[in-house]
Amino acid sequence: MLRISKLTDYGIVIATHLASCGGPHPVSDLSAETEIPAPTVAKVLKALARAEVVTSQRGARGGYQLAHRPEDISVVRVIEALEGPIAVTECVDDESVCSHEARCNVRANWQRINDAVYAALDGIKLSDMAEPGGARLVQLVRSAGEANRARIGV
Amino acid sequence: MLRISKLTDYGIVIATHLASCGGPHPVSDLSAETEIPAPTVAKVLKALARAEVVTSQRGARGGYQLAHRPEDISVVRVIEALEGPIAVTECVDDESVCSHEARCNVRANWQRINDAVYAALDGIKLSDMAEPGGARLVQLVRSAGEANRARIGV
């Protein structure tokens, strides 16, 4: 688990698709190209538009396109647009709910774990996702693993 | 979001607690010490026992203790015990459900993202969580962030 929602998955797929072709794409086209049902595509894109990941053009010949260059949009942007801020635990998201505060050593550490996950996802851009081989990604993941292993002394 | 479940959060808290004190702890004690309701503590520990993160001792004077040294148990072990394998998307978890396979550039890349998240979490051990200041964690997170930034060229 530790899963992103299906809608977010769709969001990445759609955004990645937009990253590879330029002009405004109407929902109907995107639905056909990604094989995701049109109402769902529409729902996802409305959320992405609100978060300014994509821009919309109404009316005939309108549609959606990315609001920035693919290499300037990380997957975190998309995830946060559809699910709210990255917060691995409730503690991280909303400090008030934790009644254990005083005695909870764990809490401060969760915040750091959260940062680690955020950093990992923020390093991955839509342009990486669009690239089939994902050459840069391979490097990225390998280096993250090595950084950890070095610290741990494995 | 991208959240672990509450039960998993409890699992980490309980496991961290076990990491700081030795002998077998009955559920009743752990419940009192962590302020988590006893039936819930029991549920979590049963799952952790099945995954061999903790060992159990039945009968009077029984209880739970860690199955390995705290520095040999990563948070991933606990998360996977309670939620199943880390799988950021359905694709990563179960390849059969994805009808887009052929045309889905994104899929292989999700696998890599998944690996990155896994690596980030696997580097964090229970002994790190038990440490209040979390000195080693600070280093860990910082280095992960730097590794990313270096790659990206920011």
Added chain:
DNA sequence: ATAAAGAGGACCAATCTAGTCTCGATTGCT
């Protein structure tokens, strides 16, 4: 004017989650 688009939000079914409870199996102590 008309048709092609998106915006906003209501709505429902299905699934997942948290939490409790019951009953049975072990085990140490007296």
Added chain:
DNA sequence: AGCAATCGAGACTAGATTGGTCCTCTTTAT
């Protein structure tokens, strides 16, 4: 041997979340 303390397995419920659809209104190119 008997008792009390503990864990093991799993059923069960209420509530929250998610995925997906649909309807109505606004905007805009032709």
